[in-house]
Amino acid sequence: MLYFYSRKNLNIYKVGVFRSVMIFILFGLVVGTPAYFVGKSNSYHVYSETEMLIKIRDADEFNKEKLIQMLIELNVKYPHIVLAQSIIETGSWRSKIFLENHNLFGMKEARRRITTAGGTQHNHAYYNHWRESVYDYAFYQCRYLSSINSESEYYNYLSSYYAESPHYVNSIRELIERENIKNYFKNQNLFTK
Numbered sequence: 001m002l003y004f005y006s007r008k009n010l011n012i013y014k015v016g017v018f019r020s021v022m023i024f025i026l027f028g029l030v031v032g033t034p035a036y037f038v039g040k041s042n043s044y045h046v047y048s049e050t051e052m053l054i055k056i057r058d059a060d061e062f063n064k065e066k067l068i069q070m071l072i073e074l075n076v077k078y079p080h081i082v083l084a085q086s087i088i089e090t091g092s093w094r095s096k097i098f099l100e101n102h103n104l105f106g107m108k109e110a111r112r113r114i115t116t117a118g119g120t121q122h123n124h125a126y127y128n129h130w131r132e133s134v135y136d137y138a139f140y141q142c143r144y145l146s147s148i149n150s151e152s153e154y155y156n157y158l159s160s161y162y163a164e165s166p167h168y169v170n171s172i173r174e175l176i177e178r179e180n181i182k183n184y185f186k187n188q189n190l191f192t193k
Contacts, residue, residue: 062093062130067104068184070131074138077145078154080181082137084172085158087179101126104133113143 060066067086071079082105089106090098097103101121109117109125116132116139117125127133144161148154155169163169176182 060129060131064093067130067134070134072185074134076134076138077141077148078151079185080176081151081154081158081172083184084175084179084181087175088168088171097122097124098130102130102133103127104130105137107133107136107140110136110140114139 064083068079068083071082076082086104087093089095090104093104097106101124103124103126107117107125108123109115109120115125116127116136118128119126125133125136127136145154145157148157155172158172159166159169165171
């Protein structure tokens with residue numbers, strides 16, 4: 001049953017069953033008909049679960065530009081150095097550790113800090129997605145590199161605690177120079193000279 005308020009009589013009165021049904025039908029036609037034709041004209045396509053997974057995967061597939069953008073968005077310290085590390089650690093994003101573990105930085109699974117790693121595989125941390133690797137590196141920076149205030153301090157830290165090769169820092173510096181990596185971040189003012 002429907003009830004209506006009459007301003008004229010200042011009363012509430014009951015509407016009969018027939019009138020209630022007619023009001024609902026009329027309301028449905030007024031609202032539903034345009035909605036039906038708008039939806040039909042948009043050629044709405046229902047994607048299967050597989051199609052959706054493919055669309056999501058392809059939309060967020062790794063590329064250098066997306067990595068650069070993420071480093072900027074996360075306000076990673078010295079992103080030009082971090083980008084060079086990623087290139088060196090993954091052999092220009094072709095290594096098994098990157099392709100199978102989605103690990104951009106050769107990171108080991110963290111034991112004493114927050115991490116996005118899912119565990120260890122091939123003696124390195126593995127991630128469900130390449131973006132998780134970037135988040136993990138940002139967590140690493142926050143935990144261990146927050147007090148570093150210059151590139152030279154950053155390179156010293158990498159040489160002492162991060163790198164396995166004694167030539168690691170020189171390789172990073174040469175790559176940054178050769179590939180003009182700082183130019184990717186030039187307008188961001190995210191690093192000091």
